[in-house]
Amino acid sequence: MMSSQQFLYAVFGMAAVMVVFKVVPLLFFKKKIKNKFLNSFLAYIPYAVLTSMTFPEIFRSTSSVFSATIGTIVAIAIAYCGQSLIVVILSSSAVVFIVEQIMRMLAN
Amino acid sequence: MGEVSTDKKKGYMHGFKDGIPIGLGYIPVSMACGIAAAKAGLSFGMSEIMSILMYTGSGQAAALNLFVGGETAIIMYVITLFVMNCRYMLFSMSIAQKFDKSMGTLQRIGFGLLNTDEVFGMAMKEKGLLGFPYLLGLGTAPYIGFVLGNTIGACFTNLLPAAITSALGIMLPAMFISIIVPSAKESKPVLIVVLIALVLSFVLECIPFIKENLTSGWTIIICAIVTSLIGAIAFPVEEMGESTDDE
Numbered sequence: 527m528m529s530s531q532q533f534l535y536a537v538f539g540m541a542a543v544m545v546v547f548k549v550v551p552l553l554f555f556k557k558k559i560k561n562k563f564l565n566s567f568l569a570y571i572p573y574a575v576l577t578s579m580t581f582p583e584i585f586r587s588t589s590s591v592f593s594a595t596i597g598t599i600v601a602i603a604i605a606y607c608g609q610s611l612i613v614v615i616l617s618s619s620a621v622v623f624i625v626e627q628i629m630r631m632l633a634n
Numbered sequence: 635m636g637e638v639s640t641d642k643k644k645g646y647m648h649g650f651k652d653g654i655p656i657g658l659g660y661i662p663v664s665m666a667c668g669i670a671a672a673k674a675g676l677s678f679g680m681s682e683i684m685s686i687l688m689y690t691g692s693g694q695a696a697a698l699n700l701f702v703g704g705e706t707a708i709i710m711y712v713i714t715l716f717v718m719n720c721r722y723m724l725f726s727m728s729i730a731q732k733f734d735k736s737m738g739t740l741q742r743i744g745f746g747l748l749n750t751d752e753v754f755g756m757a758m759k760e761k762g763l764l765g766f767p768y769l770l771g772l773g774t775a776p777y778i779g780f781v782l783g784n785t786i787g788a789c790f791t792n793l794l795p796a797a798i799t800s801a802l803g804i805m806l807p808a809m810f811i812s813i814i815v816p817s818a819k820e821s822k823p824v825l826i827v828v829l830i831a832l833v834l835s836f837v838l839e840c841i842p843f844i845k846e847n848l849t850s851g852w853t854i855i856i857c858a859i860v861t862s863l864i865g866a867i868a869f870p871v872e873e874m875g876e877s878t879d880d881e
Contacts, residue, residue, distance in 0.1 A: 527701075527704055527706070528701065528705070528706045530676070530677065530680060532706070532708065533676070533680065533701060534680065534683070535708055536697065536708045536711040536712070537680075537683060537684050537687060537688060537697070538687070539708055539711060539712040539715075540688055540693060540697060540711055540712060540714075540715040541687040541688050542712075543712055543715040543716050543719060544688060544689065544690060544693065544715065544719060545746075545747070547716075547719035547720070547722040547723060547726075548719070548722050548726070548746040548747060548749050549742070549743050549746030549747060550746075551722065551723045551726035551727060551730075552726045552729075552730055552742040552743075552745065552746045553739060553742055553743070553746075562870050562871070562872075563866055563870065565871055566865065566866035566869070566870045566871040567862050567863065567865070567866040568720060568721065568723065568724050568862075569724065569865075569866075569871045570823075570824070570827045570861065570862040570865035570866060571717075571720050571721055571858060571862045572721040572751070572813075573814055573817060573818070573824050573827050573828050573831070574827055574828075574831045574857065574858040574859075574861040574862045574865070575692075575717065575718050575721075575854065575858040576692065576810045576813060576814050577810075577814060577827075577828045577831035577832050577835065577857075577861075578831050578832075578834070578835040578853070578854045578857035578858055578861075579692060579695065579696060579807075579810060579854055580807045580810040580811060580814070581831075581832050581835050581836065582835065582836055582839055583699070583807060584804065584807035584808075584811075587803040587804045587806070587807050588800045588801065588803050588804050589796065589800040589803075593800070594804060597804045597808065598804075598807075598808075598811070601804070601807075601808040601811045601812065602811055602815055605811055605812045605814075605815035605816060606815050606816075606819060608816065609812075610655065610659070610812075611656075611659040611752070611809060611812045611813075612655065612658055612659040612662075614808055614809070614811065614812035615659070615662055615663065615804075615805045615808045615809050615812065616662065618804055618805070618808040618811075619662070619801045619802060619804055619805050619808065620801070622800065622801040622803075622804050623797060623798070623800075623801035626797055626800060626801070627797065630797075
């Protein structure tokens with residue numbers, strides 16, 4: 527486990543990376559990338575990163591795998607129907623809450 | 635003079651209104667971040683510093699993952715953020731072509747700091763050239779929502795019943811789903827890339843050697859690079875992002 531101070535240094539390092547990626551390209555790259563392969567690679571990066579961050583982590587994100595699975599299915603279904611970010615996260619979270627309450631009642 | 639400043643104000647207000655739904659959406663997400671930070675054992679001050687300096691929900695989630703996983707090498711945190719933020723290079727390149735003359739160096743820096751996936755998406759939906767007042771307005775509410783949500787989350791973690799924190803825990807991954815699914819629905823190559831990443835991520839998790847020797851940061855990096863290489867080889871992209879060929 528790293529100390530708080532070490533973590534603070536890590537945060538500074540990460541913040542610097544954010545600035546480099548968010549600001550520097552705006553200042554210097556004013557032309558389009560011509561390399562098709564690099565373009566394609568960079569185009570898929572966000573989806574690949576988000577997917578590998580989401581799965582299988584999402585199944586451990588609540589207090590039971592069962593409620594998390596139902597929440598995941600609801601999130602995918604609602605996002606598929608074209609609902610906005612806020613609707614997706616609130617309804618998935620609400621379903622997890624309800625499922626866990628039902629599970630608790632059944633357990634008693 | 636007077637007319638110019640009303641124009642600026644109008645542009646700012648227009649942007650601010652467009653940013654409100656994004657800002658509201660960030661509150662629960664960054665609340666989840668604040669809660670996760672408190673659960674990981676970070677102090678209130680540390681979690682505030684992190685949310686103010688690191689304006690990225692997914693980046694914070696990844697950093698906390700590493701922290702909880704016992705990662706001690708600072709370079710691993712930096713590399714993870716590096717890989718996760720490659721996309722901003724692309725965002726920046728496509729949005730810079732829509733900037734109008736008001737976007738000098740300082741304005742570009744200012745917008746860059748406020749840029750996020752959702753702000754980028756909203757700005758690219760806007761027709762015509764983008765001016766600094768609009769972009770500054772657009773970036774305001776999301777940033778406030780992000781820092782505010784984190785503060786609420788970090789403050790009230792211990793006051794919230796376990797059932798609520800459990801339900802809030804799914805918000806962050808659910809946000810990622812709400813970004814992934816619409817794109818995967820629209821584009822078959824993206825869908826295939828997502829499915830490959832999904833399977834690979836589970837497989838990497840199941841291999842004991844990898845699970846014991848690599849932190850989650852590495853598995854994310856390996857998974858992202860391998861999957862995107864497969865995607866780039868199998869489905870080369872003709873044009874990046876929304877078309878901006880108006881020259």
